[in-house]
Amino acid sequence: MIDMRMKNAQLEVAQVGKFDFVIINELFDRALFDLKAIVHSQRLKISAQRRARAETFQALNIL
Incomplete structure (x- = not known):
């Protein structure tokens, strides 16, 4: 399960330029904010x- 999540994370990071926002979930409170x-x-x-x-x-x- 963890291996699959890490592979998915790598794929997501490779696509970061396609997104308008990036949230890095290092600290939960900051990510939630x-x-x-x-x-x-x-x-x-x-x-x-x-x-x-x-x-x-x-x-x-x-308008």
């Missing part, structure tokens, strides 16, 4: 905000 930050940042993107706050965007006549 980073993951939460990514989720939060995705919720703040214009496309997400436009959907979530359509009425506000319309009232302000933006």
Whole structure:
């Protein structure tokens, strides 16, 4: 099982350039913080905000 996980990890590391974010799970608390930050940042993107706050965007006549 560990051998398989290590092989998968090597394949994932080789593909790192294809991803927008990288979380290195060396310290659990730090990795969790980073993951939460990514989720939060995705919720703040214009496309997400436009959907979530359509009425506000319309009232302000933006986008």
